[in-house]
Amino acid sequence: MTIRNLDKLLHPRSVLLIGPLADAAPAGPETRHARSLWRNLRSGGFRGPCLALDPAGGLLDGQPLPSQLEDLPAGLDLALLCTPPAELADWVRALGARGTRAVIVSGGNPSPAQRQAALEAARPHQLRLLGPNGLGLQSPALGLNASAAPTQALPGHIAFISQSGTLVSAMLDWAKSRNFGFSHLVSIGERMDVDAADLLDQFAIEGRTRAILLYLESIDQPRKFMSAARAAARGKPVIVVKAGRSPAGQQAAISHTGQLSGADIVFDAAIRRAGMLRVDTLQELFLAAQTLSQLHGHLRERLTVLTNGGGAGVIAADAAERHGVPLHAPDAALHARLAPLLPAGAGLGNPVDLGSDADAARQAAALEALLDDPETGSVLLLHAPAAGIDATALAEALLQAARRHPGRVLGCWLGGTAMDEARSRFTAAGIPDHATPEDAVRALAMLRTWRENQAALIETPGLVQIAAPQRERAQAVIDRALAEGRELLDDEEAMALLQAYGVAVVATRRVAPEVGAVLAAAQSIGYPVVLKIASRDIVHKSDVGGVVLGLHDPQELEAAVAALLGRVRARAPQARIDALTVQAMVRRPHAQELIVGASIDPLFGPVLLFGAGGTAVEVLADRAVALPPLNRALAADLVRRTRVARLLAGYRDHPPARLEAVYDTLIAVARLVAELPALAELDLNPVLADADGALAVDVRVRLSAARPGGREHFAIRPYPSAWVQTVAWRGRNLVVRPIRPEDEAAHSDFIQSLDPTDRRMRFFSTRRSAFAHVELARMTQIDYAREMAFIASTDPDPARAQTLGVVRAITDPDNQAAEYAIVIRSELKGTGLGRLLMMRIIDYVRSRGTRRIVGEVLRENRPMLKLLAQLGFQAEHDPDDEDLMRVRLELDGPAAPAP
Numbered sequence: 001m002t003i004r005n006l007d008k009l010l011h012p013r014s015v016l017l018i019g020p021l022a023d024a025a026p027a028g029p030e031t032r033h034a035r036s037l038w039r040n041l042r043s044g045g046f047r048g049p050c051l052a053l054d055p056a057g058g059l060l061d062g063q064p065l066p067s068q069l070e071d072l073p074a075g076l077d078l079a080l081l082c083t084p085p086a087e088l089a090d091w092v093r094a095l096g097a098r099g100t101r102a103v104i105v106s107g108g109n110p111s112p113a114q115r116q117a118a119l120e121a122a123r124p125h126q127l128r129l130l131g132p133n134g135l136g137l138q139s140p141a142l143g144l145n146a147s148a149a150p151t152q153a154l155p156g157h158i159a160f161i162s163q164s165g166t167l168v169s170a171m172l173d174w175a176k177s178r179n180f181g182f183s184h185l186v187s188i189g190e191r192m193d194v195d196a197a198d199l200l201d202q203f204a205i206e207g208r209t210r211a212i213l214l215y216l217e218s219i220d221q222p223r224k225f226m227s228a229a230r231a232a233a234r235g236k237p238v239i240v241v242k243a244g245r246s247p248a249g250q251q252a253a254i255s256h257t258g259q260l261s262g263a264d265i266v267f268d269a270a271i272r273r274a275g276m277l278r279v280d281t282l283q284e285l286f287l288a289a290q291t292l293s294q295l296h297g298h299l300r301e302r303l304t305v306l307t308n309g310g311g312a313g314v315i316a317a318d319a320a321e322r323h324g325v326p327l328h329a330p331d332a333a334l335h336a337r338l339a340p341l342l343p344a345g346a347g348l349g350n351p352v353d354l355g356s357d358a359d360a361a362r363q364a365a366a367l368e369a370l371l372d373d374p375e376t377g378s379v380l381l382l383h384a385p386a387a388g389i390d391a392t393a394l395a396e397a398l399l400q401a402a403r404r405h406p407g408r409v410l411g412c413w414l415g416g417t418a419m420d421e422a423r424s425r426f427t428a429a430g431i432p433d434h435a436t437p438e439d440a441v442r443a444l445a446m447l448r449t450w451r452e453n454q455a456a457l458i459e460t461p462g463l464v465q466i467a468a469p470q471r472e473r474a475q476a477v478i479d480r481a482l483a484e485g486r487e488l489l490d491d492e493e494a495m496a497l498l499q500a501y502g503v504a505v506v507a508t509r510r511v512a513p514e515v516g517a518v519l520a521a522a523q524s525i526g527y528p529v530v531l532k533i534a535s536r537d538i539v540h541k542s543d544v545g546g547v548v549l550g551l552h553d554p555q556e557l558e559a560a561v562a563a564l565l566g567r568v569r570a571r572a573p574q575a576r577i578d579a580l581t582v583q584a585m586v587r588r589p590h591a592q593e594l595i596v597g598a599s600i601d602p603l604f605g606p607v608l609l610f611g612a613g614g615t616a617v618e619v620l621a622d623r624a625v626a627l628p629p630l631n632r633a634l635a636a637d638l639v640r641r642t643r644v645a646r647l648l649a650g651y652r653d654h655p656p657a658r659l660e661a662v663y664d665t666l667i668a669v670a671r672l673v674a675e676l677p678a679l680a681e682l683d684l685n686p687v688l689a690d691a692d693g694a695l696a697v698d699v700r701v702r703l704s705a706a707r708p709g710g711r712e713h714f715a716i717r718p719y720p721s722a723w724v725q726t727v728a729w730r731g732r733n734l735v736v737r738p739i740r741p742e743d744e745a746a747h748s749d750f751i752q753s754l755d756p757t758d759r760r761m762r763f764f765s766t767r768r769s770a771f772a773h774v775e776l777a778r779m780t781q782i783d784y785a786r787e788m789a790f791i792a793s794t795d796p797d798p799a800r801a802q803t804l805g806v807v808r809a810i811t812d813p814d815n816q817a818a819e820y821a822i823v824i825r826s827e828l829k830g831t832g833l834g835r836l837l838m839m840r841i842i843d844y845v846r847s848r849g850t851r852r853i854v855g856e857v858l859r860e861n862r863p864m865l866k867l868l869a870q871l872g873f874q875a876e877h878d879p880d881d882e883d884l885m886r887v888r889l890e891l892d893g894p895a896a897p898a899p
Helices: 006-010 029-043 085-097 112-125 165-176 196-204 222-235 256-260 263-274 282-295 310-323 332-341 360-372 391-402 417-428 437-457 471-483 491-500 515-525 554-571 632-640 644-648 659-675 741-753 756-763 773-780 833-847 862-870
Strands: 015-018 050-053 078-081 102-105 128-130 136-139 144-147 154-162 181-187 211-216 238-242 277-279 303-307 378-383 409-413 508-511 529-534 547-551 579-584 592-601 605-612 623-626 679-690 693-696 699-703 725-729 732-738 787-793 803-811 817-824 852-858 874-877 884-890
Touching: 006 102, 006 128, 006 136, 006 196, 015 029, 029 050, 029 144, 078 085, 085 102, 085 112, 112 128, 154 165, 154 196, 165 181, 165 282, 181 196, 196 211, 196 222, 211 282, 222 238, 222 263, 222 437, 238 263, 238 282, 263 277, 263 437, 263 623, 277 282, 277 437, 282 437, 303 310, 303 360, 303 437, 310 378, 310 437, 332 360, 360 378, 360 391, 378 391, 378 437, 391 409, 391 417, 409 417, 409 437, 471 491, 471 699, 491 508, 491 579, 491 659, 491 699, 508 515, 515 529, 515 554, 515 579, 529 554, 547 554, 592 644, 592 659, 605 632, 605 659, 623 632, 632 644, 632 659, 659 679, 659 693, 725 833, 732 833, 741 773, 741 787, 741 803, 756 817, 787 833, 803 833, 817 833, 833 852, 833 862, 852 862, 862 874, 862 884
Parallel strands: 015 050, 015 078, 078 102, 102 128, 154 181, 154 211, 211 238, 238 277, 303 378, 378 409, 817 852
Antiparallel strands: 136 144, 136 181, 508 579, 529 547, 529 579, 592 605, 592 679, 605 623, 679 693, 679 699, 725 732, 732 787, 787 803, 803 817, 852 884, 874 884
16 A cells, blocks of 8 residues: 555646657547547646657657657656557656656556556556556646546545546536536546555545545455545545445355355445445435535534425425434524514424515525524525526525525525526535435435444444453364364354353254264253254255254153154255254243354455344345444444344333343454454354343354465454563563553543643643543554554553553555654653553564654653664754654564564
């Protein structure tokens, strides 16, 4: 993942086009394409040098054309190549040698071998390649149209990244008709180098870009994409439309989990986890673009509809109900102010219907009254053509009120050309104009969903002390099965695996399909019992009559053995009967049947599933998926997204289920797939959940020795537990470990404990107020793929622990440098704790293969500068701030493998 030299691509100071441009160039598609690009470059208003080269030489518009790079100045930032694919690597090599650092590949369709050769030619020069088979890019603020699109975008604050060039053209045409601008438009094509993740990283740090729109058809590197998406979405809205809602076919699976986890539902889970918003259609993408551009996120979620026509207001109110947008109910004070403006005998509600005869003065007064009330929320102005009402004059009157309350008004001028001027005035004033009431409400609903995703992204999980799993015991179960050449665990093994990770399971015995062995197992468990068939050839036992419930004594059980074996042999004559399973009969009449599962998505890696379970799981189709790792807050969000969550909350004579037990079961399954790489599928169905907790009754586990192992297969890097360490310090034990989201409260207390001088040394500020939740969340809910924070704590249990110090390092997307920061409790300065933490973060950054650690230290912080010098850091004065020192440690030693 890298943003290296993307500034040369997006903000070039000079541009070169290479291709068949000469007046005498042979006619053909290559020549037409090159000339089209040249026209667009020249007509865009680019203020830097814009040069052309034709390898065949000749004249362009009567002027001599250079035919070789040596005829041009060195160090041109950006080149557009319209040359044959066979020449691509040679041109890239030559351009890189002369200082060019970005190339748009616009000629032909290079073969895989030609693309690889071009990448190898670019690598020594750190030259970036965009394309091939893309439309190019535009940076309107620079007047740069380095694309095949003839329409020049207006400057704005929205970036658009697209895997489809056609979509870029459509977006440009849509935007032109609405006076809508962009910071950048980039068609990434087939992504031989620069991809969506690179651009997300770049736009995340660009001040001009306030929001990002993204059109995707596929993702190549999920962890890279997720890290970039999470970083971007934390700072600005990211809206995604992805093609391919319908599944393109799924691999055969032995479990419900494997069958139900499809690529698109997993993509939805990834988008949600990253804090982005997914929309389904281009129309919704355009709506999102307009809303974000013109309202900058200030729109309020409650809605009041102000209209001159009852029918339009009712349509808007219905749409609000469908999309979950709350309508504000006017209070008595607002009623008193609006009453004189309403038609005679009219009541006041929401929508506020002024009647078709409402003139500009009445409508403007009503809008002013609504906006003056802070509880009103956003106001949707719906105006239908009415006799005697000049729409343009009305628009001007309404704008006077709207300008005093920026970001709270949406417009919808119903009708045709008679409303065009009113629409134009609203658009020019930065007020969104929507074609229909439904569009306006959908725009508001999208913004609300995005805010909900953002809130979920930084929700603080509760403090929970979960017993450490017995990983060795679980691994022994897996190793034994693999050694025997089995990929399916038997029932008893599967239950033992779950028990090792703290999941409550029903007592289970697997025995030979003989009456004596079955009776002995039942005697050890205790009656009543359940009898089940165990066969590697049977997926769903109940389909072949392979389950018998409620057996109360040996006589019933002996008869059930004979009847069950007979049914199975009749209904599945080819199935091998491996054993019989005896389980305790569970009586939980108020329990809900759930499914909890995990499977391996070919792109995103491990995926968790939750929903309504039992034999009707496919019929109910009530499920939600999430990417691990999970904590209590993320598990609760997963449960809330299902219909069965309402049943778990309790109804009539069914008391609420103990949801914490459900959450902990999900967390345990997430840890299983994180720590045991051979697990390919887990299917806990049913899990019985009621007021007494959650109990797994039936489990299927499939193994795969060939599964891509380790944490690198996760789209989101799990908690790096290998870096948890207990160290002896000053006669006591300290736990030095990576920070967790659950540490937020302790971290807040730690920061508040610092004296003013130490706080200023760490944060370069004399701020005394407590840090807000959103700030603390960014400190404690980190992306371990890019950032690390080690805390020194007094206790492994977060509920009892006190934080003594913290050191963190944030690595740039290129993995070239990590910026560190450290602070310890004021009363512990000079005790060696700072050295201990610094050595730990140096070891960690070195293990990642990062080249250097950098930082800034106040010049007056002499103890810190002395410690850094002892650790090998070099210090130099900051040329931009006389109070700061820049420090740097080059990590030239061999890197140990990262845990």
